[in-house]
Amino acid sequence: MRKFLGAVAAVMLWGCGGQSSGPVGTQDAARAADGLELTQEAGGVSGRFTQEGVEARFSSKQVEQGVYRVEVRQNGMTLTGLVDAVNGVSSLDGFAEESGQGTQMLDGDRALLSGLYAALNEQLPAGDAATAEAKYLRRAVGLWAQHPTTVELQRTVMGEQGRGYTMLCSYAKCNGSWTGSCGGVYNWYSYAKHDCQHGGFDATINQQIAQLGDHTTCSGDEYYLSGSTWLCGEPDHWSRPKVMGICFGRCGGGCGGDTQYTLDATNHDGCVRNGHALASAYCDDQFASASDDELYAPNCY
Template structure:
């Protein structure tokens, strides 16, 4: 498997690194913006469309270029985000660059806002989970991954995923009270521990660990619910010693509760970093983000 993955990855790096025009590349955003909102077209082997909002137009496409291999492209603000994914072998290459110069893309806050709103629109409009076509599913997953991309992680990189090696599923911990969704009542199913390392200590430091109930079992306007004085509070416990936490789809790949239901070890640890005193694009959480990238792109849905 390793030898096969290496050969496929080498070919993908060439394909993703090139700016040359190719069939299925979305056209540049138009000068005259259409009405705001998502315009989406889904046909055999192709999902494409535009999203317009706040004076910006993003143009995207996801196309099967050969059996089981998909090319995803997103253009906005004169920039191109591109991914080539081999779903069967669990290999992908990602890239982002300025279209005019070919230089590596530099994230601006306005860029991240555009991609975040597009991601939310795709989650709302595309069929959820495995009901989506492969083109739509990989588009949704790639855009969600780009939303979370830290400034300090290279845009051009190869991501490989293989269950048991690249990612570890935690589907059973996403259930409580015998259910995948809904209130846990008083019956929790704790995972020990969501953890990270940072300037405050290593993975074994109790303040860098959280006792987590994974899954879709409550939402609030903060990062999560945490237990304080025997009551659930909405917010973020900043490096407390092993607090109990839950909510907002803790442990799920992607930002919050997206269109897929992948609960994995690396995604849990990423949440355990960005929801424990660090922001989404914190450099302290880079290693968790990189580790969780293959989970988001390739891990199967839990339900």
């Protein structure tokens, strides 16, 4: 699930809270404190993250065996998740702190959450080496960082392997890296597909043949095959072009701290990398289908 927002460089468009308007010196002092403060203890993880003077506070703790409560407060918005890892059921919600009413995820909210997600990936152990509280915090933040404006924040996410999500680990060879014995060896997965106005909402038309895994990049973009030549960029609703890039088919923004390669995450990538932006309403159904993959699918390596 992608694309990873350029969180540091992103222009902040505020969802619930307004833009800071304090004196320049105050703002500079706030920006100097940008970064992640993380506290881990038995049964929980908490902390704060500041980006360009805007703060997010977060926590994740086990409330009963195998059940974790995740909370993120940012931009005047509270995001909550009750993640039942045993039964594969999550209750997610988001509301405006001042009124308690429902709200929407906007660009500034996603940018701040993307920055938090990247910081968590840097500081927390990768994959299953992280504690359960840290893992589900990271996964929930990664999911919220990609949440479209047009999808309600209050929803239930249910996951079950073979029904809720389908693993594609075998297509991400050599731990997803295009190096060593895997250099130049292709392992295509057909098809990354989505439905939209192009092709009369026929998902069999809007398809890409994707090389899953973390392969190569050109200025942060990917490559697609045009005839016999690899070109930098993203084809706009071509019919079944071959594509490869950064962590295609992997849950989370960019290359996150977990390594779940799934069918629904591949289809979400195939939507946002094929003529649509991350928050495009045309990709809402792919995002919703991939949500349980993000939260519950096991790591491939």
